Amino acid sequence: MSIHGFMTHATTIIAYTYEADYHCVACARKRFAIKRTGTVNVDCNDIPIEQQDCEGNTIGVIFATDPDETIHCGDCHGLIYDFD
Numbered sequence: 875m876s877i878h879g880f881m882t883h884a885t886t887i888i889a890y891t892y893e894a895d896y897h898c899v900a901c902a903r904k905r906f907a908i909k910r911t912g913t914v915n916v917d918c919n920d921i922p923i924e925q926q927d928c929e930g931n932t933i934g935v936i937f938a939t940d941p942d943e944t945i946h947c948g949d950c951h952g953l954i955y956d957f958d
């Protein structure tokens with residue numbers, strides 16, 4: 875898979891939810907990204923979305939069309955989605 879610049883469409887993952895907060899793709903990758911082995915399901919960002927966070931919750935996925943509010947990353951505090 876190659877990256878063709880920053881484009882958002884309905885199936886673009888813009889954030890993840892775990893540990894009761896939103897997290898941008900970059901921070902989620904730093905935390906969870908793994909090498910594809912063929913035995914673990916990972917999404918297009920190499921995030922093993924069936925894995926659980928430290929609270930026992932499965933990692934949630936936020937698509938570009940999902941947010942109904944402005945959201946920021948709980949780790950780097952960067953703007954993930956500007957609802958205004």
Ligand SMILES: [Zn+2]
Pocket residue numbers: 897898899900901902947948949950951952
């Ligand atoms: Zn972040």
